[in-house]
Amino acid sequence: MSPIHVPQPLTSFAAGVMVHLAFFALGVPEAQRLRELGVIEGNQIHVLKNGDTFVCCVESSRIALRREVAMNVFATPAVL
Amino acid sequence: MAKTDVHSKLKRVALIGNPNVGKTTVFNVLTGMRQKVGNYPGVTVEKKTGRMDGEVPIEIIDLPGSYSLSPKSLDERIAYDVLSGHLANEPRPDLVVCIVDASNMERNLYLVTQVLDLGIPVIVALNMMDAAEEAGLSIDLSLLSEKLGVPVLPLTASRNEGIGKLKYQIRRTDLSPAPERMWTLMSAVEVEIPALMQVLADEAPKVPERQRFIEVLQCLTSDTMLDYWTRWAPKFQKEVQLVRDRLLANKVPYQQAEVIGRYGWLSPLVAQVVTRKKNIGDASVSDRIDAVLTHRIFGPLFFAMILLLIFQAVFSWATPLMDIIESSVIGLGGAIRTTFPAGMATDLLVDGVVSGVGNVVVFLPQILLLFFFLGLMEDTGYMARSAFIMDRIMSRVGLGGGSVVPLLSSFACAIPGIMAARTLANPKDRLITIMVAPLMSCSARLPVYTLFIAAFLPTGxxxxxxxxxxxAMFSMYLLGTVMAFVASLVLKRIVFKGESSFFAMELPPYRMPRFKQIFWRMIDRSKAFVIRAGKIIFGMSIILWGLARFPITDPSPEIAALRISADQVFEQKVDSLSTLGVAYAAASEQIGIEMASKYRHIDAAEAGFQIEHSFIGKIGHTLEPVMRPLGFDWKLSAGIVSAFAAREVIISALATLYSVGDVGDDSPLLREKLKADTYPNGDPVYTPLVAVSLLVFFVLALQCMSTLAIAKRETNSWKWPAVMWLYMTGLAYLFSLVIYQGGMALGWG
Structure with missing residues (x-):
């Protein structure tokens, strides 16, 4: 198994997984909003819920994303 | 002289922080109950200020919760405008206290670094230290203070811990401005900054030297800020535009330069300062509650139950209070009439002023209850979940979850609903929400629905x-809601096409409601509503009174003859009394009762005649040809015109037109009069079909001066209120036309 992962959309990770944020395929203002919420490229986030809606844990806060938004945020599994 | 100096030097301290960091709690502890809520000039964003007592009182300003100073929502724009001194009559604060959630440092400190760049003295208060400790975080406060170059204080405001020290720091007079910027932008952008700062300094020398950098940066990354300078420093604005174009041509992602730069400095800093003892991401209490409340099946179910409860409260619990207010208004009017001599001034006082004020105050119980429930949802953290649960459904009609609360509030009244829309970050979403909110059936439509449904629709x-x-009642609400969704879909498709809406929000931890805070917020908001809407409704009531009262017309010969004959009968009867002797008292009482009812009838006939020939009656007659196809005669047309002040005014207007005296929506007298009214050819004026046509007209038409006024304030132009009025009234006309003409064609008339 290669340790190098290709970034995948957030929606492809199961709940409970820790991921490493790679890049956003979003418009500038949208990406800016995410970063202000603490969802920043390079940070690790914890996937809490991945279904109709998407919830993740950033530091100690919970951020909810519309599924379409989560699909455009790319991440790799975090190396623990 | 010395005295005024002290006064003008009242220290101004601004509180700023992310949403849900306990900023309001800090504000309350610092100021006690010495608070005041107003508005910032030109916008309806709440301006909360309070006094911190002491030898020298200090003014504390509570700024709206913001994630950053780069303006996205109206709230954030205000935060930046206040801190930068962009607002007229709002000098820059002397000190900024940044409230930071200790358990979420990196994101919270982002805002702090922006505030530091303003060059004002700054104190950082790390709030919710208890929660941070529970989460297993340990924070090196002195290291953080050293790195940021400003005082850092630990705080647990909810338990009053650390407040004394914070007050002490706020009182200090020797605080120096925040240190110079310690982070850098990507070099391609950084090299452009000094020249732009110089242009700004030349053209707008009033901007403090230390503030120039952040002004340049804001202008570079935000279009709203760029627009701001078009007026104040056009050369600077042009220069920034040139730099933007150049950076774009060189493929420099300049709009992201700020975020990258700030986080690039912050992330290692936070890593140094914060040590984690425990694994984060363990399921907290909030997560367990969320497992149920945001569940894909139970979540919406629970939300529906909450809605049902709020509706129940707003529509039935408020009724007894509203009845009391209504009867006291009528009682007050009666008392004035018996105390003061009859005449124009008394009429104005009773029918204009008292009933005008009554029209506003009568909504107060509903407004208070609605604000109480909204406050409860906000304070417990459920509000964010409701937006989250509804987002999926709302996105199908072109809106986001954030529009749920504004639209729900509009069931009580469109005004607080439209105001609630200002928390939406996406301006397009906000505008669509404002545009469709008045389609939700507000409480002012309720009395109209009640009267016409009870009078003309079958019981069974x-x-x-x-x-x-x-x-039928339910259908009215459903029709309004469905039309609101259709309208937002159309607006999204046609007016704002190509805009994808976006939903990302924080779900704050649940907490026990703090009733004292909810109570005061409810009072503050209701007060603001009464003052804002009250002025307009009050003014309109007086205008309408004038329109119905003038020009003064002599009663028709028939009515005049009635009065003369009544006077004669009265005189005869009084004369006959003198022969009665002992039975005098009983007989005179009998005559009194008989004549009073006769005179009431004549008074009412005179009032009806007067109003038919008044301006409003003339307007009704003029409009009749246009309104006839909908099944409305001149009286209904006049009623609809008068309903423009406030919808429920149509009932008192119809009562006057039908000469029935004081009535409520369930008055059997008015109901019977309406049923008995006929056209000259003998056809009834009101049929069930006319009633349905009128009901639908009321569901869809925008007959509310106050809504237009508030929409004007919130959108800053008359364009959107005009579009709103045209499309809603057009829709109302079209629907009523189709219903009435269709019904007639099917032989239901």
Whole structure:
């Protein structure tokens, strides 16, 4: 198994997984909003819920994303 | 002289922080109950200020919760405008206290670094230290203070811990401005900054030297800020535009330069300062509650139950209070009439002023209850979940979850609903929400629905369960809501096409409601509503009174003859009394009762004649040809015009037109009069079909001066209120036309 992962959309990770944020395929203002919420490229986030809606844990806060938004945020599994 | 100096030097301290960091709690502890809520000039964003007592009182300003100073929502724009001194009559604060959630440092400190760049003295208060400790975080406060170059204080405001030290720091007079910027932008952008700062300094020398950098940066990354300078420093604005174009041509992602730069400095800093003892991401209490409340099936179910409860409260619990207010208004009017001599001034006082004020105050119980429930949802953290649960459904009609609360509030009244829309970050979403909010059936439509449904629709039950009238009432609400969704879809598709809406929000931890805070917020908001809407409704009531009262017309010969004959009868009867002797008292009472009812009838006929020939009657007659195709005669047309002040005014207007005296929506007298009214050819004016046509007209038409006024304030132009009025009234006309003409064609008339 290669340790190098290709970034995948957030929606492809199961709940409970820790991921490493790679890049956003979003418009500038949208990406800016995410970063202000603490969802920043390079940070690790914890996937809490991945279904109709998407919830993740950033530091100690919970951020909810519309599924379409989560699909455009790319991440790799975090190396623990 | 010395005295005024002290006064003008009242220290101004601004509180700023992310949403849900306990900023309001800090504000309350610092100021006690010495608070005041107003508005920032030109916008309806709440301006909360308070006094911190002491030898020298200090003014504390509570700024709206913001994630950053780069303006996205109206709230954030205000935060930046206040801190940068962009607002007229709002000098820059002397000190900024940044409230930071200790358990979420990196994101919270982002805002702090922006505030530092303003060059004002700054204190950082790390709030919710208890929660941070529970989460297993340990924070090196002195290291953080050293790195940021400003005082850092630990705080647990909810338990009053650390407040004394914070107050002490706020009182200090020797605080120096925040240190110079310690982070850098990507070099391609950084090299452009000094020249732009120089242009700004030349053209707008009033901007403090230390503030120039952040002004340049804001202008570079935000279009709103760029627009701001078009007026104040056009050369600077042009220069920034040139730099933007150049950076774009060189493929420099300049709009992201700020975020990258700030986080690039912050992330290692936070890593140094914060040590984690425990694994984060363990399921907290909030997560366990969320497992149920945001569950894909139970979540919406629970939300529906909450809605039902709020509706129940707003529509039935408020009724007894509203009845009391209504009867006191009528009682007050009566008392004034008996105390003061009859005449124009008394009429103005009773029919204009008192009933005008009454029209506003009568909504207060509903407004208070609605604000109480909204406050409860906000304070417990459930509000964010409701937006989250509804987002999926709302996104299908072109809106986001954030529009749920504004639209729900509009069931009580469109005004607080439209105001609630200002928390939406996406301006397009906000505008669409404002545009469709008045389609939700507000409480002012309720009395109109009640009167016409009770009078003209059959009683009976559907399937032996629900009354036909109840179903009709429900249909009115449903029609309004469905049309609001259709309208937002159309607006999204046609007016704002190509805009994808976006939903990302924080779900704050649940907490126990703090009733004292909810109570005061409810009072503050209701007060603001009464003052804002009250002025307009009050003014309109007086204008309408004038329109119905003038020009003064002599009663028709028939009515005049009635009065003369009544006077004669009265005189005869009084004369005959003198022969009675002992039975005098009983007989005179009998005559009194008889004549009073006769005179009431004549008074009412005179009032009816007067109003038919008044301006409003003339307007009704003029409009009749346009309104006839909908089934409305001149009286209804006049009623609809008068309903423009406030919808429920149509009932008192119809009562005057039908010469019935004081009535409520369930007045049997008015109902009977309406039913008995006929056209000259003998056809009834009101048929069930006319009633349905009128009901639908009221569901869809925008007959509310106050809504237009508030929409003007919130959108800052008359364009959107005009579009709103045209499309809603057009829709109302079209629907009523189709219903009435269709019904007639089918032979239901």
């Amino acid at each position: 039950k559907v399937l032996g369960l629900i009354t036909f009238q109840g179903l």
